[in-house]
Amino acid sequence: MTDRTPQQEPMNRLRALLGAAWDLEMVRSLMQWDQATYMPDGGAAARGRQLALIGRLAHEHSTDAEIGKVLDALEPVVAKLPYDSDDASLVRVTRRLYDRATRVPAAFVAEMLEHFSVSYQAWVVARPANDFATLRPMLERTVELSRRYAEFFPGFANVADPLIEQFDEGMTVATIRPLFAALRANLVPLAAAITSRPMPDRGILNHPAPAEDQLAFGLEVIRRFGYDFERGRQDLTHHPFMTKFSLGDVRITTRTRENDLVDALFSTMHEAGHAMYEQGIRPDFEATPLANGTSSGVHESQSRTWENLVGRSRPFWEHFYPRFQKAFPVMAGVPLDDFYRAINRVRRSLIRIESDEVTYNLHVMIRFDLEVELLEGKLKVKDLPDAWHARYQSDLGLRAPDDRDGVLQDVHWYSGPVGGVFQGYTLGNILGAQFFNAAVRARPAIPKEIAAGRFDTLHAWLREQVYQHGAKFTADELVRRVAGEPMSIAPYLDYLWGKYAPLYGLREDERAPVVAV
Amino acid sequence: MTDRTPQQEPMNRLRALLGAAWDLEMVRSLMQWDQATYMPDGGAAARGRQLALIGRLAHEHSTDAEIGKVLDALEPVVAKLPYDSDDASLVRVTRRLYDRATRVPAAFVAEMLEHFSVSYQAWVVARPANDFATLRPMLERTVELSRRYAEFFPGFANVADPLIEQFDEGMTVATIRPLFAALRANLVPLAAAITSRPMPDRGILNHPAPAEDQLAFGLEVIRRFGYDFERGRQDLTHHPFMTKFSLGDVRITTRTRENDLVDALFSTMHEAGHAMYEQGIRPDFEATPLANGTSSGVHESQSRTWENLVGRSRPFWEHFYPRFQKAFPVMAGVPLDDFYRAINRVRRSLIRIESDEVTYNLHVMIRFDLEVELLEGKLKVKDLPDAWHARYQSDLGLRAPDDRDGVLQDVHWYSGPVGGVFQGYTLGNILGAQFFNAAVRARPAIPKEIAAGRFDTLHAWLREQVYQHGAKFTADELVRRVAGEPMSIAPYLDYLWGKYAPLYGLREDERAPVVAV
Secondary structure: OOOOOOOHHHHHHHHHHHHHHHHHHHHHHHHHHHHHHOOOHHHHHHHHHHHHHHHHHHHHHHOOHHHHHHHHHHHHHHOOOOOOOHHHHHHHHHHHHHHHHHHOOHHHHHHHHHHHHHHHHHHHHHOOOOOHHHHHHHHHHHHHHHHHHHHOOOOOOOOOHHHHHHHOOOOOHHHHHHHHHHHHHHHHHHHHHHHOOOOOOHHHHOOOOOHHHHHHHHHHHHHHHOOOHHHOOEEEOOOOOEEEEEOOEEEEEEOOOOOOOOHHHHHHHHHHHHHHHHHOOOHHHOOOOOOOOOOHHHHHHHHHHHHHHHOOOHHHHHHHHHHHHHHOHHHOOOOHHHHHHHHOOOOOOOOHHHOOOOOHHHHHHHHHHHHHHHHHOOOOHHHHHHHHHHHHHHHHOOOOOOOOOOOOOOOHHHHOOOOOOOHHHHHHHHHHHHHHHHHHHHOOOHHHHHHOOOOHHHHHHHHHHOHHHOOOOOHHHHHHHHHOOOOOOHHHHHHHHHHHHHHHOOOHHHOOOOOOO | OOOOOOOHHHHHHHHHHHHHHHHHHHHHHHHHHHHHHOOOHHHHHHHHHHHHHHHHHHHHHHOOHHHHHHHHHHHHHHOOOOOOOHHHHHHHHHHHHHHHHHHOOHHHHHHHHHHHHHHHHHHHHHOOOOOHHHHHHHHHHHHHHHHHHHHOOOOOOOOOHHHHHHHOOOOOHHHHHHHHHHHHHHHHHHHHHHHOOOOOOHHHHOOOOOHHHHHHHHHHHHHHHOOOHHHOOEEEOOOOOEEEEEOOEEEEEEOOOOOOOOHHHHHHHHHHHHHHHHHOOOHHHOOOOOOOOOOHHHHHHHHHHHHHHHOOOHHHHHHHHHHHHHHOHHHOOOOHHHHHHHHOOOOOOOOHHHOOOOOHHHHHHHHHHHHHHHHHOOOOHHHHHHHHHHHHHHHHOOOOOOOOOOOOOOOHHHHOOOOOOOHHHHHHHHHHHHHHHHHHHHOOOHHHHHHOOOOHHHHHHHHHHOHHHOOOOOHHHHHHHHHOOOOOOHHHHHHHHHHHHHHHOOOHHHOOOOOOO
């Protein structure tokens, strides 16, 4: 960042204040990572207490009134700088986060976190027991708390908007609904057309393989992607995630399945996509709010790019399949075409996280619509199970046999607010296709390089265009800069059709018209 | 702890204040554990910064003036309680630590820590390069800082005493010197007698073995010892250590050597000894200063008990040797006697951490004497290398070929104060023998149980007599309660003679008389 400017001294003061708050968050992430990877059971009680302590200190530091004063002093000065200058961007982003954090009283945050913790513990027991009745009053309280959270931000058009803003800055129910409606209008017929064709045999992937062989193959792939092991590592956990403790230490986790040759592999690619985004942020943003991915949607765009657009593509496997067969000799007699169809099997199913590229968004949109209705008061928690079943029936033609695979399926509503999280998954698919399209337009050699097992050009382009900026630009600003257009579903639908029509022998007349949004 | 007492409310207030300080220290330990086990290189810079931040917050919390006020209010109340009541003990121990912490200005602590960090980085480079010249000015500053630290505690008899007190409460140069002098008067002739006999062949232990087999054997042994894996785990590192993040999460680390069948095993036993002490502390002491081992000496007594008194004993191997031979088939033809002699080989050597039970203390006492002379100003840093060589010549009959295996050998003087640390190793040997003696007196079945691979009686007795009390009693108080006598070298010398005389065929007339201290 620039030296010898009029704002230098207050900027340094701001960075010092922000650095402590950021570092406390990083310490908290380390504690959570350890909890999810190595911590013995006996450590749980103290870890909960210690997380609460560090969380409280982090909140105190990030809402320090001194930050507000420094921002007040800086804003008139940086107003003269270009919008995308580092100093102006840091002040702008900090102001947004600071105002958001200071509007919500610490006591309310503590109340909310305590409720989420109780609710999560109850979900862990209630889900396997298919016991929605026990969770119902807790979920009612969660909806109530989520609404109260929103009310700290008066002036919203929709009560879900303040929750969405936390994760996808600049997005609102009003911008998401038409996007999702148009997407659904295309995906429902696409899924119907695909599932009218013979289903590929995914059973060819169900073979036992030593965990270390599964892990070794995944690590080799992401090393080739460009994940930097000098600034990261992979460990085992139950529910894979990416986390970071600084820009120099961005870790991923995965798990292996006993009887599945690719499950761990795609999880590793997915988390590596998240991690390469964070590893690619400009190092001089370290310990400031700019040193984060800018939104859930943009983050998810990168995990899905590396997992799906690259990792489930035919060019990728043209290079890697012989190695895969060598690593897992049981695949020796299976042709590439069969393998490629198996990893891209589309099937209407009940479980979001096990679903495919085409139907995944249908799961997401059901959840998004239901949570907005809950927040708006149009849907009561007591009616949620039936509403869930009705939507699965209409969108996917299926009905869950119980609540376990219905409203109890995802941890989100039982461990955090209702609203704000789900839309990011689908926004990620949309944005990922836009960024990837733009990359191939700018660097037409990319597909051929992927087919040769090389990813440097793609990775360098994404780093240059997306990763390095961290949180400097919102998703909307970023997609306009990078793809030269606002968020649009057309590239994503083109991608899906271009991939799945030949795979399943779909006819052009089966394609729904893309409605521009 | 007792409820409904006059002191209940201020005691609760005290515990809340102490809990936050303790938890911050625990978080710091987690960060250091990760740094020494899993952290990628890229994380180093930020981790250093974050450790400094948490260290500063921990210091602020543990020197909070509010603690002093609550102590002032409590002291007259708990004065009426028995000395060993929980409340009186917590107030007493907290007062000691609080007064110590508040006497040293935070700015001085920061200055010291920063110097130690620079000095340590320099040592890492200078030791392999045999470059004492570069470190000399840093060590001079370390001596100076160590003296200045001591000066915050006016009234000491010896300038080293305030440093020793930090680690071995109640011990002073005046109490340690005669103890060590008497010990040396026995150990020098014992080592001479032993090394006049044929040296056992330790080469029989130098065989390559898969790291996982080495680790598995060690884990099995400490599981039998009673190390609780529900409240701990073992990971790999370069320099093995024990650490804890709460009483429910006490971890150990080890490393394997490519060509040594027992090195990792004894390191694992050693760290498990430290860990079982911490795991045995009363759970209701959690998050108070009582939830720590009471001194370096008592801590080391337990690591050495399980590593040496148990793990290098003949009864232990009568049970475990057949298993060991099964785990490492290369030992199939080696008789137990040869193996037992190999793991108890005594040899005068230059390197402390590779030395045996008999000569180990000679290494420690050299360091203790030299560091006290440095602090007293009787020895200049520039003369330290020669003084080192002279003492090794007189005590061990050896001269290091260079400073690398001389004054640069141990990290301690280059990463912390000069003074305070080394005496604990030998105090541990002395105390360990006293505790073990008392255990066998009280529970005569212990040796036979060890020969049957059972450790419950010994472990339960140590937990009852030593572990559960945490920091409630000083080492001196503890040994008087447990062994019914003050610290004494006689049991340790009896143990050594009882073990090594038969092993090396020593005659009774070769034994130096034990001088009571």
